[in-house]
Amino acid sequence: MTSAKTRPASDYPPGGDAFRHRHLIGIAQLTPWEISYVLDAAEEWVELNRSGAAKHDDRLAGLTIINAFFENSTRTLLSFEIAGKRLGADVVNMHAAQSSVKKGETLIDTAMTLNAMRADAMVIRHGSSGAVQLIAGKVDCPVLNAGDGRHEHPTQALLDALTIRRRKGKVEGLTIAICGDVLHSRVARSNILALTLLGNEVRIVAPPTLTPPAMERMHVTTFTDMDEGIRDADVVMMLRLQNERMDGAYLPSAREYHALYGLTPKRLEKAKPDAIVMHPGPMNRGVEIDSSVADDPVRSTITEQVEMGVAVRMACLDILTRRKRGVAGWN
Amino acid sequence: MELKPLHIIGAMLIDGDTPRPGSLLVVDGRIAALDPAEIPDGTETVDAKGQWLAPGIIDLGVFATDKPAFHFGGITRAALMPDNGPLDGAGLVERAAKGGKPDLWVHPLAAATKGLEGRELAEIGLMKQAGARAIATGRSRIADSGVMRRVLSYAASLGLVTIIHAEDEGLTAGAVATDGEMATRLGLASAPAMAEAIAIARDLALVEETGAPVHFRQVTTARGLDLIRAAKAKGLPVLCGITPAHLLLSDTAIGDFRTFARLSPPLRSEDDRHACLAAIADGTIDVLASGHDPRGPEDKRLPFAEALPGMAGAETLLALGLGLVRDGHVSPGRLFELLAGTPACLLGVDAGSLAVGKEADLILVNDATPWQVDAKKMAAWAGNTPFDGMPVQGRATMMWKGGQRIR
Numbered sequence: 020m021t022s023a024k025t026r027p028a029s030d031y032p033p034g035g036d037a038f039r040h041r042h043l044i045g046i047a048q049l050t051p052w053e054i055s056y057v058l059d060a061a062e063e064w065v066e067l068n069r070s071g072a073a074k075h076d077d078r079l080a081g082l083t084i085i086n087a088f089f090e091n092s093t094r095t096l097l098s099f100e101i102a103g104k105r106l107g108a109d110v111v112n113m114h115a116a117q118s119s120v121k122k123g124e125t126l127i128d129t130a131m132t133l134n135a136m137r138a139d140a141m142v143i144r145h146g147s148s149g150a151v152q153l154i155a156g157k158v159d160c161p162v163l164n165a166g167d168g169r170h171e172h173p174t175q176a177l178l179d180a181l182t183i184r185r186r187k188g189k190v191e192g193l194t195i196a197i198c199g200d201v202l203h204s205r206v207a208r209s210n211i212l213a214l215t216l217l218g219n220e221v222r223i224v225a226p227p228t229l230t231p232p233a234m235e236r237m238h239v240t241t242f243t244d245m246d247e248g249i250r251d252a253d254v255v256m257m258l259r260l261q262n263e264r265m266d267g268a269y270l271p272s273a274r275e276y277h278a279l280y281g282l283t284p285k286r287l288e289k290a291k292p293d294a295i296v297m298h299p300g301p302m303n304r305g306v307e308i309d310s311s312v313a314d315d316p317v318r319s320t321i322t323e324q325v326e327m328g329v330a331v332r333m334a335c336l337d338i339l340t341r342r343k344r345g346v347a348g349w350n
Numbered sequence: 351m352e353l354k355p356l357h358i359i360g361a362m363l364i365d366g367d368t369p370r371p372g373s374l375l376v377v378d379g380r381i382a383a384l385d386p387a388e389i390p391d392g393t394e395t396v397d398a399k400g401q402w403l404a405p406g407i408i409d410l411g412v413f414a415t416d417k418p419a420f421h422f423g424g425i426t427r428a429a430l431m432p433d434n435g436p437l438d439g440a441g442l443v444e445r446a447a448k449g450g451k452p453d454l455w456v457h458p459l460a461a462a463t464k465g466l467e468g469r470e471l472a473e474i475g476l477m478k479q480a481g482a483r484a485i486a487t488g489r490s491r492i493a494d495s496g497v498m499r500r501v502l503s504y505a506a507s508l509g510l511v512t513i514i515h516a517e518d519e520g521l522t523a524g525a526v527a528t529d530g531e532m533a534t535r536l537g538l539a540s541a542p543a544m545a546e547a548i549a550i551a552r553d554l555a556l557v558e559e560t561g562a563p564v565h566f567r568q569v570t571t572a573r574g575l576d577l578i579r580a581a582k583a584k585g586l587p588v589l590c591g592i593t594p595a596h597l598l599l600s601d602t603a604i605g606d607f608r609t610f611a612r613l614s615p616p617l618r619s620e621d622d623r624h625a626c627l628a629a630i631a632d633g634t635i636d637v638l639a640s641g642h643d644p645r646g647p648e649d650k651r652l653p654f655a656e657a658l659p660g661m662a663g664a665e666t667l668l669a670l671g672l673g674l675v676r677d678g679h680v681s682p683g684r685l686f687e688l689l690a691g692t693p694a695c696l697l698g699v700d701a702g703s704l705a706v707g708k709e710a711d712l713i714l715v716n717d718a719t720p721w722q723v724d725a726k727k728m729a730a731w732a733g734n735t736p737f738d739g740m741p742v743q744g745r746a747t748m749m750w751k752g753g754q755r756i757r
Contacts, residue, residue: 125651145653148536148537148607148653148654148655149655150653153652167653168538168655169539232542233533233534234534237535
């Protein structure tokens with residue numbers, strides 16, 4: 020894949036062989052061409068989403084999608100909801116705060132209940148690594164992981180790859196620095212897997228207290244010096260720093276973190292002149308990223324990432340429900 | 351009840367390094383003679399048909415009195431960890447000790463501190479009088495070094511060994527796996543393997559000072575085992591144990607978030623696993639135990655970090671131990687020292703070997719019978735085994751507790 024232009028369908032295996040998964044649990048299960056297949060499909064939805072007033076395609080009409088979010092989320096939930104609705108599906112949201120989870124019902128019981136309501140797809144976010152896979156093994160419909168603990172957040176990595184591909188014309192052979200709280204970040208794990216798989220040089224820039232063990236086994240290089248880590252990078256991907264990490268256990272303070280790891284205009288000069296700046300949101304302005312960088316229309320891709328998120332999620336929902344809808348070749 | 355004398359003939363006796371043909375006479379529940387010349391009148395004869403005759407397994411450090419699983423596994427005595435309860439008073443200890451009789455003897459391990467909270471000494475002396483055979487720190491260690499020092503010297507004065515769990519609580523706080531590629535890929539909170547060595551080092555220093563005998567229930571890392579080896583070379587009164595899990599599995603077993611492989615301490619790297627195999631071969635490890643901790647779906651069918659640690663190990667202990675023999679890591683005689691002889695010494699019970707005068711806790715073992723571990727068909731009250739599906743060889747075919755046939 021050397022340009023943002025999508026590949027012709029004939030480049031992919033026919034029918035369901037192009038994406039041989041019942042669920043989307045993580046990037047770890049995907050091949051490079053499956054990632055590319057999803058990105059190409061998402062390109063179509065970008066066009067539709069930009070095409071004026073009528074952004075509707077009714078291919079999922081009559082299907083029920085349940086967004087089960089056991090952990091709070093605004094943007095990911097909204098993004099999945101819009102994606103489902105643009106495809107014509109009936110979308111239902113379940114928030115843990117309003118559910119029987121708080122009453123002590125086990126995760127499996129909750130999953131079985133949702134399953135009995137005959138959902139045609141479930142989108143699940145949960146605070147524990149592995150929880151989404153656990154549910155996927157118990158239900159009859161496709162399950163999409165919208166983030167499980169610190170494990171994976173596959174649609175985020177796909178939308179990031181799509182954003183890079185559209186901005187840089189390719190998503191291979193680039194130098195990409197992922198900066199911040201890698202230890203607690205599922206976004207970082209999914210992006211490391213996706214971006215190394217696609218053939219990029221991936222660097223991790225993080226304080227030692229927020230660097231996971233055995234990173235060399237993930238085929239990345241680690242840096243503790245931000246200036247070194249982003250030197251000549253094509254992409255600087257910032258991670259959100261949770262407030263509770265700054266209370267002294269992992270980091271001394273927010274201002275020290277900003278001084279050492281905050282992305283300032285001056286620091287960004289170390290990266291390539293045309294480097295782009297990414298952030299999965301929500302941002303802590305003035306902590307991990309300066310407002311002037313975040314709002315730079317040329318370099319910041321932050322709003323574009325949100326836009327790509329809807330397109331990628333539409334592609335995933337479409338692809339994973341093809342068996343159910345009896346699309347030719349998907350059985 | 352009158353016990354008839356029992357003569358087991360045609361057996362391969364495990365009373366030395368290698369099995370040898372022989373017979374064994376039991377009178378009044380005790381081993382009366384090996385290869386007896388004279389047999390009393392009215393003796394019942396059992397033909398072992400060439401199977402191994404070994405001491406019943408003394409499983410040191412289980413978390414539940416699970417008789418069907420113990421009987422399946424050839425376990426005649428089990429030392430019960432104090433965590434359920436916790437066993438921190440004489441009444442509780444006395445009740446636990448009666449839990450399995452007559453066909454299974456439970457030796458309660460007394461809680462070292464009140465409520466196992468690691469702060470105040472429990473009534474160790476009264477619990478000894480009630481039947482406690484040793485004391486234990488439970489599933490975690492005693493964090494406060496001052497408390498630990500007092501526990502060790504107090505228990506030693508009563509002639510009791512202190513059984514220790516060795517993990518530094520600061521390093522392991524919140525962790526459910528060992529640092530490494532697997533934990534990182536799965537996004538699980540992990541702790542460095544040396545959390546074990548740090549804990550062992552502190553307690554060895556206290557042993558050196560107090561002279562108190564200790565047993566580290568599970569030592570699972572190369573660095574931890576090096577410390578034990580050095581302490582033994584110095585002549586310190588130190589023993590250590592392990593379960594088959596840390597000898598046969600590494601942290602790759604937690605891939606796919608398999609909660610049956612969530613253990614405490616967590617599974618280690620492949621390098622550490624090999625160090626454990628070397629340590630069981632060179633004699634650094636003294637005890638092989640099941641760590642039997644059956645847990646139902648309410649504790650295990652959960653996201654990995656929310657599941658509770660532990661495995662149902664009683665049924666697989668013997669077969670996996672026989673695997674160590676087949677793979678050349680230990681001799682048959684040494685296997686039963688690990689499973690019975692050393693645990694008997696540590697607990698001060700008159701069993702654990704085929705010697706005249708010992709209690710006739712005996713098992714016949716067919717060391718060749720092939721079978722497959724199946725989590726769904728276990729005798730234990732929960733089938734949480736990390737060895738599900740594994741083909742194994744060897745099982746206990748007959749059992750006697752104090753000369754009384756129980757299986």
